[in-house]
Amino acid sequence: MSSISIVGLGNMAQAIATRALEADNSVELIGRAPAKTAALAETLGAGATTREMGAAPTGDIVILAVPYASVVPIVSQFGDGLSGKVIIDISNAFAPGFTGLLTPDGSSVAEQAAAAAPADAHVVKAFNTTFGHLLAAKPEHPRQLDVFLAGDDERAKQQVSSFIDSLGLRPLDTGPLAMARVLEQAGLLVMGLAGHGVGHYNFYLGVTALD
Numbered sequence: 001m002s003s004i005s006i007v008g009l010g011n012m013a014q015a016i017a018t019r020a021l022e023a024d025n026s027v028e029l030i031g032r033a034p035a036k037t038a039a040l041a042e043t044l045g046a047g048a049t050t051r052e053m054g055a056a057p058t059g060d061i062v063i064l065a066v067p068y069a070s071v072v073p074i075v076s077q078f079g080d081g082l083s084g085k086v087i088i089d090i091s092n093a094f095a096p097g098f099t100g101l102l103t104p105d106g107s108s109v110a111e112q113a114a115a116a117a118p119a120d121a122h123v124v125k126a127f128n129t130t131f132g133h134l135l136a137a138k139p140e141h142p143r144q145l146d147v148f149l150a151g152d153d154e155r156a157k158q159q160v161s162s163f164i165d166s167l168g169l170r171p172l173d174t175g176p177l178a179m180a181r182v183l184e185q186a187g188l189l190v191m192g193l194a195g196h197g198v199g200h201y202n203f204y205l206g207v208t209a210l211d
């Protein structure tokens with residue numbers, strides 16, 4: 001069981017929080033609107049708690065379920081409150097029309113978050129290639145969705161992998177945090193497939209091992 005703080009109250013926050021609580025993880029919600037945060041905690045039930053924006057999160061793992069443009073400002077706002085935490089960045093910095101990414105070449109939102117975070121915090125990229133509506137609709141077969149992750153700290157990646165595993169999903173480590181650049185491009189790949197070759201959003205990007 002993991003202790004999770006989630007910043008943001010939107011689609012991804014709700015989907016991940018629901019699954020996390022079902023799997024007996026503890027969940028703390030952090031939103032910028034206290035009444036909305038309290039209302040979501042009540043809706044989720046199962047012991048979900050709330051914390052005010054900017055106060056040090058209690059979870060060992062802090063999931064930033066906010067738009068990419070808010071990721072670095074929020075990391076800076078929490079400051080030392082994120083000391084020692086594992087921070088999960090799930091964001092996609094899509095350019096309008098999914099024509100590219102807004103992050104400069106040779107960078108990623110996750111690496112920018114790591115640069116802004118306390119030195120003893122560990123940023124892990126995860127969940128950005130997984131559609132929120134599929135997370136919300138828990139599949140019949142627990143291994144149906146693959147969740148790619150990247151990070152520099154092996155222990156942090158283990159913690160995130162255990163959490164993902166607890167949700168009935170398959171964690172797949174792609175390597176160091178610099179691989180977040182590839183995962184963020186893969187988010188674009190998913191949107192390209194949804195708009196073209198697949199033609200809908202009811203699919204996931206996964207790996208099938210042949211032996």
Ligand SMILES: NC(=O)c1ccc[n+]([C@@H]2O[C@H](COP(=O)([O-])OP(=O)(O)OC[C@H]3O[C@@H](n4cnc5c(N)ncnc54)[C@H](OP(=O)(O)O)[C@@H]3O)[C@@H](O)[C@H]2O)c1
Pocket residue numbers: 007008009010011012013031032033036053064065066067068070074090091092093127128129130131132133
């Ligand atoms: N939706 C998907 O299928 C999907 C899949 C993979 C990755 N992602 C990524 O996941 C992230 C969240 O997506 P979403 O679909 O959950 O978005 P969403 O439904 O629009 O929710 C975004 C949440 O972020 C909060 N927020 C924004 N700026 C904030 C700030 N400065 N301080 C505190 N909270 C702030 C919003 O707060 P308010 O409630 O106060 O407005 C809202 O609750 C994005 O980075 C997205 O790229 C999404």
